[in-house]
Amino acid sequence: MAIPKAIEHMRGGSGGLEIIPITSTDGLTYTGTAKSIKKYEDGIIIGFIPNMNSAATSPITNITININGLGPLKLT
Numbered sequence: 001m002a003i004p005k006a007i008e009h010m011r012g013g014s015g016g017l018e019i020i021p022i023t024s025t026d027g028l029t030y031t032g033t034a035k036s037i038k039k040y041e042d043g044i045i046i047g048f049i050p051n052m053n054s055a056a057t058s059p060i061t062n063i064t065i066n067i068n069g070l071g072p073l074k075l076t
Helices: 003-011
Strands: 018-023 029-032 046-050 064-067 072-074
Touching (some): 018 064, 029 046
Parallel strands (some): 018 046
């Protein structure tokens, strides 16, 4: 399978990794929409493409991501 087709396959939620564009206005709180995520579960693998660099300082755990309005997740 060619690389572009493999990426589209994953974006469609039928592969093991979904690539999700996420947006932020402050570099700390990001939101995004995923086709295949209905709830947060242990073991899910997600690739994020942020619209801006993080504004986080040490520790990085002050960044939160909210996918599909399911609630904020803190990065660890």
